[in-house]
Amino acid sequence: MAFARHLFALLLLLAACSGRAAPLKPLSVYFFDVGQGDAALIVSPSGKTVLIDAGPPEADERLAPRVRELVQGPLDLVILTHPHLDHLGGMVRILQTVGARRFMDPGFDHPSEAYRKLLEVVGRDVGQVMTPTPNPNNPEAPLTIGLGEGTSLSIFWPRVPQQPFLKDTRSDPNSNSIVARLSHGGTSFLFTGDAEPETEAALLARSVDLRATVLKVAHHGGRYSSTAPFLAAVRPQAAVISCGAGNEYGHPTAEALQRLGAQGARVLRTDRDGEVLAVSDGDRVTFTTRKGNTPPLVVSGGPAGPSTPLAPSVDVPPRTAPSKTEHTAPPPAGTGPTRYVGLKGSKVFHREDCATLRRSKTQGRTIYTDRDAALRERRPSEDCKP
Ligand SMILES: [Zn+2]
Ligand SMILES: [Zn+2]
Structure with missing residues (x-):
């Protein structure tokens, strides 16, 4: 016992000396390569799983087996950010082959055959259907879902009935996308679906803390979303864009890339990098990519930190399996770009x-x-x- 106590004291001392809290158990976020669409899987430190979107119909056959590889038993939660086909195309197959305990979507009506079919399957096969309605006892606070070991997912938008759905926007289904922030220790991920400038303005008008270490860029890097004021509030260290190579929409757009660059965010893209895996130890997020076109990189967490650009790192040869190279992110040094x-x-x-x-x-x-x-x-x- 005395030995154990000494060991514990030594570990505490080491943690204090290193200036960092001891790393937490890892949280993994997979950004799947689904072509032109979105699909991401969260695997929490305690093994809770959340799928956010399920790609376009073209990805259907590849996506379900990939999710099956990573998830034992039914998913704890499936979120459809909004009822567009490039986000729900593979969802029915996943619900039928992997299964889900809970399903959440914005509750925004959409008259498409694919969405109707999905709701049918949800009604039949999923235990519980949720809406992002804030807790009526604390309507200002977002609905927050615990994922174990201090990891949680907070739903920032939509906020019906506290606030009505956004109407008469460029795309009302996009504008009412579920926007959620995943927190793990000092790191966080902001998922934005296909949020529009109106969504970003609505979020900025509320006093929610939007800061995030990693931003899943809205609307595949479309030109209207990712406005400068929104990015300035999020201050992402890294940004993941999910889009198809050579897609007909020109995603990601030069405008969105320029604004992300101006904010100092390192950009990862599924069209170039393939599947992107982000692993957080609560302090830093380490990215590995399937194709390795973007150098693997580590970003420091602490959403309160200034948006310091990351150390550019050497090119690595393409590889077939994800590998890991660590580049330590620079310590915060003022708010300007690295010189x-x-x-x-x-x-x-x-x-x-x-x-x-x-x-x-x-x-x-x-x-x-x-x-x-x-x-x-x-x-x-x-x-x-x-
Ligand atoms: Zn989309
Ligand atoms: Zn959309």
Whole structure:
């Protein structure tokens, strides 16, 4: 017993010295490669599973077996963010082959054959049907669903009956998409379905904390969504866009990509990267991608942190199975974009917030605002790995 107590004390001391809380059990979020559509699976640290959307009909045959591989027993919850075909196409098969204990959709009426068929299957096969209605005893707070071990999912939109559905927007089904935030320790994920600017404005008008480490970009990177004020409130470190290669809508649009870039978010895209897996230890989120076109990366959590751009990292060769390489995210350093610094007489460059620089002379420094420019003249320093 004495030994166990000493060990415990030592572990506490180590956690305190490292300046970080001990990592939590991992939370995984899979952003499936479904072509032009959305489908994501949450697997909580205690094994609770939530599927958010189920891709377009074309992905139907591939998606159900993939979800089956990852989920034993029925899904704890299936969320349909809104009744468009690129989000519900694979849902009936998943309900029939994997099963679900609970189903939630916005409750927004939509006169399509596919949605009617889905509701039929839901009514027959799913135990409980939920709406995102806030708790009447605390109507200002979002409906929050516990996923065990402190992980939870809060539904920010819609808020019927406290607030009516948005009407006369570019697309009312999109505008009333379920918007939900998943929290795990100091990290969080914001799922936005196909939210429109009106949805973003409605959320901004409320005093909800929208900050998130990872943003599932609204409407496949469409040009109207992901407005600058919304992104400034979310302050994502990383953004995942689910869209099909060469899709006819031109998703993701240059406008949305530009706004995400201006916010300093690293973008991952299912059309280029294939399936994207994000794993959170409560402190940091590590991304691995199926195709590996985007370098694997780690973003620090703590939604309160400034939106510091991540360290660009080296290209990795394409691979067939997800692999993992860790690049430690830079510590928060002001709100501007990361700059790089070369010291006079040295062939390397550092991240501006590198500890080595703080001990070096300030004269004769070369400042680079872009890493590529620095790379043309110098190599990355070993200590801060810019
Ligand atoms: Zn969509
Ligand atoms: Zn839609």
